[in-house]
Amino acid sequence: MTISENLKNFKKALPKDVTLVAVSKTKPVSDLMEAYHAGQRVFGENKIQEMEAKWQKMPEDVEWHMIGHVQRNKVKYMAPFVSLIHAVDSLKLLKEINKEALKNNRTINCLLQIKIAEEESKFGMDEADAASLLASEAFKKLQNIKIVGLMGMATFTDDERQISEEFQKLKDVFEKFKIQDPRFKILSMGMSGDYKIAIEHGSNMVRVGSAIFGERNYE
Ligand SMILES: *Cc1c(COP(=O)(O)O)cnc(C)c1O
Numbered sequence: 133m134t135i136s137e138n139l140k141n142f143k144k145a146l147p148k149d150v151t152l153v154a155v156s157k158t159k160p161v162s163d164l165m166e167a168y169h170a171g172q173r174v175f176g177e178n179k180i181q182e183m184e185a186k187w188q189k190m191p192e193d194v195e196w197h198m199i200g201h202v203q204r205n206k207v208k209y210m211a212p213f214v215s216l217i218h219a220v221d222s223l224k225l226l227k228e229i230n231k232e233a234l235k236n237n238r239t240i241n242c243l244l245q246i247k248i249a250e251e252e253s254k255f256g257m258d259e260a261d262a263a264s265l266l267a268s269e270a271f272k273k274l275q276n277i278k279i280v281g282l283m284g285m286a287t288f289t290d291d292e293r294q295i296s297e298e299f300q301k302l303k304d305v306f307e308k309f310k311i312q313d314p315r316f317k318i319l320s321m322g323m324s325g326d327y328k329i330a331i332e333h334g335s336n337m338v339r340v341g342s343a344i345f346g347e348r349n350y351e
Contacts, residue, residue: 135163136170138344143171146338150331153197153320155341157182158348161189167344168194176218176339180206187213199283199320199339201255204228212236218283218320218339219245221257223265226277233276241280243320246305248298249287256284259305266309281318281337282306286326295326299333306334 133141139154146152153176156164164175164186173193177183178200187196195215202217204225210217211232220226220242233240244265247256257265265271266279284302286295299321310316322330324343331338342348 135166135345138346139167139170139172142340142344147331149336151318151337153199153337153339154344155199155323155339156186156345157200157341159345161186163345164190176341180210183214184209197339202229207232208235211238211240214240216280216318217242219243219255220279221245221255223268223270226265226271226274230274230277239276239278241278243281243283243318244279246282246284246302248284248302251287262305262309266313278315279313281316281320282309283320285323286321286330288325292329295329296333299326299330299335303334 143152151174153174154167154172155176157178168191174195174197176197176199177186180198180202183196183198196213197216197218198210198214199218201219202225207228217229217240220229221244226242229240229242244262245256246262247258282302282305286298289295302321303319306316306319318337319335320337320339321335322338324340327338327340
């Protein structure tokens with residue numbers, strides 16, 4: 133199937149209140165343009181310089197989401213245009229994003245990444261660290277960033293019960309934070325392999341790559 137067919141089928145099955153981030157990492161601009169012509173406007177990348185290069189080549193009405201781990205020294209490359217940074221995991225990083233957002237006269241929307249998987253390799257904060265960050269005076273001083281929700285990745289496993297439990301845990305944390313801060317609106321969870329389970333557990337933003345663009349080729 134072609135990218136536009138994949139996209140149309142995927143969109144049909146997706147509840148209306150769930151935003152699809154088309155994860156286009158490693159894929160050429162021609163593939164992104166095929167998705168664009170099929171109506172897709174929200175794209176996710178996990179490398180800042182790759183995203184910047186694609187931003188320069190793609191139409192202006194694309195929304196660019198940084199879904200990968202962010203190195204502080206690269207924030208400046210995306211600060212002029214990024215619309216949502218999914219994987220914020222420290223106050224230090226938030227301060228850098230705030231600084232670069234200010235330089236560009238913007239407010240940058242961010243999600244806090246919460247660690248829900250059991251794998252050591254997955255980044256993210258635990259609930260207590262996130263809560264104390266949100267309550268801190270240092271955070272409240274940051275005028276050019278806005279935390280609009282949470283993001284998480286489940287363990288890579290075939291055990292659907294475990295995936296369900298991890299997503300439900302994130303949903304519970306999201307609801308708790310939302311009571312304290314009405315700016316919490318986005319719960320980013322679910323990828324090609326587990327988006328259905330994520331939506332059952334309250335996800336309203338899925339990040340889907342291979343189910344739309346095909347398998348990635350890392351060479
Ligand atoms: C690559 C990636 C995705 C998409 O993965 P697929 O399995 O191809 O859908 C989603 N989220 C993050 C953080 C990623 O790095």
